[in-house]
Amino acid sequence: MNGFVSLDTASPVPPFEQIRSRVAELIVSGTLAGGQRLPTVRQLAGDLRVAPGTVARAYKELETAGLLVTRRGAGTRVAPRWPTSASERPDLLAHVVGGAVGRARALGFSDAEIAGCVERELERPTRCG
Secondary structure: OOOOOOOOOOOOOOHHHHHHHHHHHHHHHOOOOOOOEOOOHHHHHHHHOOOHHHHHHHHHHHHHOOOEEEEOOOEEEEOOOOOOOOOOHHHHHHHHHHHHHHHHHHOOOOHHHHHHHHHHHHHOOOOOO
């Protein structure tokens, strides 16, 4: 699993947010499956050359969002199920879109630019399924 997350050191987006958003993307896309074990905080921090607290913060936010589960002795794993019910879907969508909007704002894009881009993307034919 080495190399599944990388950091853009030139990005104004904080490292913990880059880690959080990339792992979330991998889970939502199905690249990381339910129950799959993630690297330990120390291992990923060493691989990315960041402080363990940076990775721990990203993992904690993903756990709060219901995407990861951490258990002593079992490590950090992708949550075995994530939004399967209609009531959970809005929270997942808000999490995904919120992360993208936050990254775009951190890169200096205005809300109008972001909204315009989202509108254009919604008009494009879907590339999956």
